[in-house]
Amino acid sequence: MSETLKIGSIDIKVYRKDVKNLNISVHPPSGDVRVAVPLHMTETSVRMAIIGRLGWIKKQQADFKEQRRQSKREMMSGESHYLWGKHYRLNVIEHRGKHTIKKHGQWLDLFVNPRSTVDSRRKVIEEFYRSELKTALDELLVDWQKRLQVKMNAYGIRKMKTKWGSCNTDTARTLFNLELAKKPYECLEYIVVHELVHLLVRTHNDEFKELMDTYLPDWKQRKLLLKNQPLTDL
Numbered sequence: 001m002s003e004t005l006k007i008g009s010i011d012i013k014v015y016r017k018d019v020k021n022l023n024i025s026v027h028p029p030s031g032d033v034r035v036a037v038p039l040h041m042t043e044t045s046v047r048m049a050i051i052g053r054l055g056w057i058k059k060q061q062a063d064f065k066e067q068r069r070q071s072k073r074e075m076m077s078g079e080s081h082y083l084w085g086k087h088y089r090l091n092v093i094e095h096r097g098k099h100t101i102k103k104h105g106q107w108l109d110l111f112v113n114p115r116s117t118v119d120s121r122r123k124v125i126e127e128f129y130r131s132e133l134k135t136a137l138d139e140l141l142v143d144w145q146k147r148l149q150v151k152m153n154a155y156g157i158r159k160m161k162t163k164w165g166s167c168n169t170d171t172a173r174t175l176f177n178l179e180l181a182k183k184p185y186e187c188l189e190y191i192v193v194h195e196l197v198h199l200l201v202r203t204h205n206d207e208f209k210e211l212m213d214t215y216l217p218d219w220k221q222r223k224l225l226l227k228n229q230p231l232t233d234l
Helices: 043-051 054-066 118-148 178-182 185-197 206-215 219-227
Strands: 002-007 010-017 023-027 032-038 080-083 086-094 100-104 107-112 154-158 165-168 173-177
Touching: 002 043, 010 054, 023 054, 032 043, 043 054, 080 118, 080 178, 100 118, 107 118, 118 154, 118 178, 118 185, 165 185, 173 178, 173 185, 178 185, 185 206, 185 219
Parallel strands: 010 032, 086 107, 154 173
Antiparallel strands: 002 010, 023 032, 080 086, 100 107, 165 173
């Protein structure tokens, strides 16, 4: 359950959880603010804590606004698309066979029916990204579950607006953002490790950060790299 507080012009989602300390997070791409607070913390205390961090919150939101955002994709030849952080140009090829997409040098060749719509072309590209991401995740999850000695029961891939990943520690199930297929591979690995470490430590406390430092020493650099990637719209 969540409640919404309005402080100045900022709407803030507040989640009461079994945690010791208040935790504030700002999520891409729109700069949504979420706060996890201890179950018995009063609203006044919550407000005061948030007000004390307003400067930091506004800076995070400003950073997201300054990020490069690609324009809405029209699925036409010559458009820019990203795969694993690399820039590709789209090459639409009309044919009467099955809709598919193939990598060809610095091009993504999109084979579609002459009467294909923008939506149908977009669906082909989304499924291509999904396949690429699933292949990478299958490899990374096998490796990192062994290293961390944890067991994830299942994972899913979906388009998410505010999170790169999400781990349900009760069911050991994890969701990954489809957009990760467009980002550098090392960013995906960072998110994988981040979510798996949550199976050991639920919150972003000192123990969590120490585990990240131990298993992925450059995780902060990867986090910054992910933050600075273009925001894209399919």
